[in-house]
Amino acid sequence: MFKKIGPGVLVAAAFVGPGTITMCTLAGARFGYALIWALVVSIIATILLQGMAGRIGLVTQNGLVDVVRSELKTQWVKNMVIIIVLGAILIGNAAYEAGNIGGATLGLEQLLPQPQLKPFLPAFIGGIIFLLLWFSGYKTLEKIFVGLVGIMGVSFVVCAIITKPSIYGILKGMFVPRLPEDGLLTVIALVGTTVVPYNLFLHASLVKEKWKNKSDLKAVNWDTIVSIGLGGLVSIAILITASAAPISDINNALDMALALEPLFGKMAFLFMAAGLLAAGITSAITAPLAAAYVASSCFGWEGGMQNKKFKMVWGSIVLCGIVFLSFDIKPIEVIQFAQIANGILLPVMALLLLWIVNKKSVMGEHQNSVIQNVFGTAIVAFAIFLGAKSILKVIGLL
Structure with missing residues (x-):
């Protein structure tokens, strides 16, 4: 079973980052x-969208941008999509990388007894990420991520169990939808941190790295459902843990760990810190990797992860994260641009995914079924709503 687990683990690790926590x-x-x-x-929604992206990657043996470029015949539309993709993924991931490295740094700070080392931790974490990406191929990264996601999963699930949650309350919250007063923006944020546009590009590219035959489609589907399902379980465990913590002021993911310690002891605090460290590292690796795959597809670079230009892209993004964090630079305008670009990119890519997986000339017998199209259409509508809300929030109309 575990031999079939692969790219989905990287996708799950990517969306369970410091922002999601x-x-x-x-x-x-x-x-x-x-x-x-x-x-x-x-x-x-993530399983369905990532499932479509993974299927496209397997059947076509191309990255998502490659397929979109070949299928869009109108030049100005093709150029517009590529500009949106490059803007959202390259600039966005560079801006968000500081948050990913920052989350890992927060977790590591709590596990190290020497406070004098704290100023050097962002560069240390960034250096580890750089070395992992430089010297690792896909298979090595896959094994590293399985280990990190395992640490992350155990850490947060153990924390949730320690708080002795109400099973009835959890089931009610899961199956009886309610929208508390002032809860709409929180719902949008929860979905927005889980359904991540760059993961669509990452997933399609990684699937073609691992699997080469259409007969592997069952393995792709299994990997997507199990891995993303486990990522979702981690997110739910974090929410359950937070509901037991007396937190009034939340500035970052570490606040919950600090609130848990007086109630549940040092072990709860250490598990939370370890989980945050693992979540930060995984997201800090997948964000630059996704950006490099997107650039590679847009510009038609050959050679995969060993291409020098490929390495230059992810190296630049890791460097941006280290610099922004080390010198306390807050690129607010860049992040706002990235949020708007991602707000446009998600519905655009959801529409393009649905269009491509229904093209017999591309997918052959692996087109969407009627049921998949019903769910896919609902998700596209939801993505449009989510994207519109994200843009309105950034420009101050919400």
């Missing part, structure tokens, strides 16, 4: 179990 902490602290259903919906 912070949002799940906010949701649990403010609304208890009431918004677990939003995470369940977002996990189902």
Whole structure:
């Protein structure tokens, strides 16, 4: 079974990062179990979208951008899509990388007894990420991620169990949708941190690295469902843990760990710190890797992960993260641009995915079924709604 696990683990690790931990902490602290259903919906949507991206990668043996470029015949439309993709993924991931490295740094700070080392931790974490990406091929990264996701999963699930949660409350929050007062933006944020546009590109590219035959489609589907389902379980565990923590002021993912220690002891704090460290490292690796795959597809570079230009892209993004974090630079305008670009990119890519997986000339017998199209259309509509809300929030109309 575990031999079939692969690219999906990297996708799960990518969306369970410091941002997701912070949002799940906010949701649990403010609304208890009431918004677990939003995470369940977002996990189902992620499985369906990533499943389509993975299927395209397997059947075509191309990256997502390659397929989109070949299928869009109108030049200006093709150029517009590529500009949106490059803007959202390259600039966005560079801006967000500081947050990913910062999350890992916060976790490591709590596990190290020497406070004098703290100023050097961002560069240390960045250096580890750089070395892992430089010297590792896909198969090595896959094994590393299985280990890191295992640490992350055990850490957060153990924390949730320690808090002795109400099973009835969890099931009610999962299957009885409620929208508490002032809860809409939290729901949007929960979905937005789970359904991540860059993961669509990452997944398609990684699937073609691992599998070469259309007969492997069952393995691709299994990998997607199990891995993303486990990622969703981690997110739910974080929300459950936060609902038991007396937190009034939340600034980052570590606040929950600090609140848990007086109630449940040092072990709960250490498990949370270890989980945050693993989550930060995994997201800090997948963000630059996805950006490099997107650039490689857009510009038609050969050679995969060993291409010098490929390495230059992910290296630049890791460097941006280290510099922004080490010198306390807050590129607010860049992040706002990235949020708007991602708000446009998600519905655009959801529409393109649905269009491509229904093209017999591309997918052959692996086209979408009627049921897949029904769910796919619902997810596209939801993506449009989510993207519009994201843009309105950034420009101050929401």
